[in-house]
Amino acid sequence: MFLNLLLRLKVRDLMPRTLEGQITMEKTPSYFVTKEAPARISSMSKGTKLIVVVRDPVTRAISDYTQTLSKKPDIPTFESLTFKNRTTGLIDTSWSAIQIGIYAKHLENWLLYFPIGQILFVSGERLISDPAGELGRVQDFLGLKRIITDKHFYFNKTKGFPCLKKAEGSSKPHCLGKTKGRTHPDIDQEVVQRLRDFYRPFNMKFYQMTGQDFGWD
Numbered sequence: 001m002f003l004n005l006l007l008r009l010k011v012r013d014l015m016p017r018t019l020e021g022q023i024t025m026e027k028t029p030s031y032f033v034t035k036e037a038p039a040r041i042s043s044m045s046k047g048t049k050l051i052v053v054v055r056d057p058v059t060r061a062i063s064d065y066t067q068t069l070s071k072k073p074d075i076p077t078f079e080s081l082t083f084k085n086r087t088t089g090l091i092d093t094s095w096s097a098i099q100i101g102i103y104a105k106h107l108e109n110w111l112l113y114f115p116i117g118q119i120l121f122v123s124g125e126r127l128i129s130d131p132a133g134e135l136g137r138v139q140d141f142l143g144l145k146r147i148i149t150d151k152h153f154y155f156n157k158t159k160g161f162p163c164l165k166k167a168e169g170s171s172k173p174h175c176l177g178k179t180k181g182r183t184h185p186d187i188d189q190e191v192v193q194r195l196r197d198f199y200r201p202f203n204m205k206f207y208q209m210t211g212q213d214f215g216w217d
């Protein structure tokens, strides 16, 4: 209880003051999967708008593994970490790369504290194929004028991703850094298929809960 209060005070202390006409934002990838986060955020401010970027959980798991591999090249293969028992095909749901992609389960936790309308789900896939469209949804959700449009983006062939025509406060184009948009290792297609089958029911539940079909199957 004391720790909870301390953490609340700390987060609030770290946040800048929000003046009239300003929005204060805070971003941490792990919030969505942190058990204590909904209660803490709700007790700090019930009206907080929440934005969650989600992508196909299978690609997400591979992306997560790619990130770990870049820091620890000696870890076991993705295939061996995926299974508790490869012969029976039992998936290791305690591996965080797998666990995080069970979005329906994490969302249930948030819905105990926030109405679904207070959460915007951004498609990670559309953020790449149509960044302006997806950011249009974000601006609408936040009650902002649609300032960021198609005009702000171009597709950078070398990077293989959309980039900004001009970075903030600069006249130069800007792409995200090297750690965003890495090449993923080739994963055994049988393992990928097994993971698709594993996530399907959770994805369906997630589509139902959010009223959005993310098209991951």
Ligand SMILES: Nc1ncnc2c1ncn2[C@@H]1O[C@H](COP(=O)(O)OS(=O)(=O)O)[C@@H](OP(=O)(O)O)[C@H]1O
Binding pocket: 029, 062, 063, 064, 066, 124, 127, 128, 161, 162, 163, 175, 176, 179, 180, 181, 182, 183
């Ligand atoms: N415009 C643009 N440029 C580069 N990358 C883009 C872009 N839009 C979305 N993405 C995808 O963002 C993925 C990296 O985001 P992260 O998962 O690291 O984000 S976070 O740190 O968890 O917030 C990253 O995942 P990987 O491809 O696995 O590297 C990208 O697919």
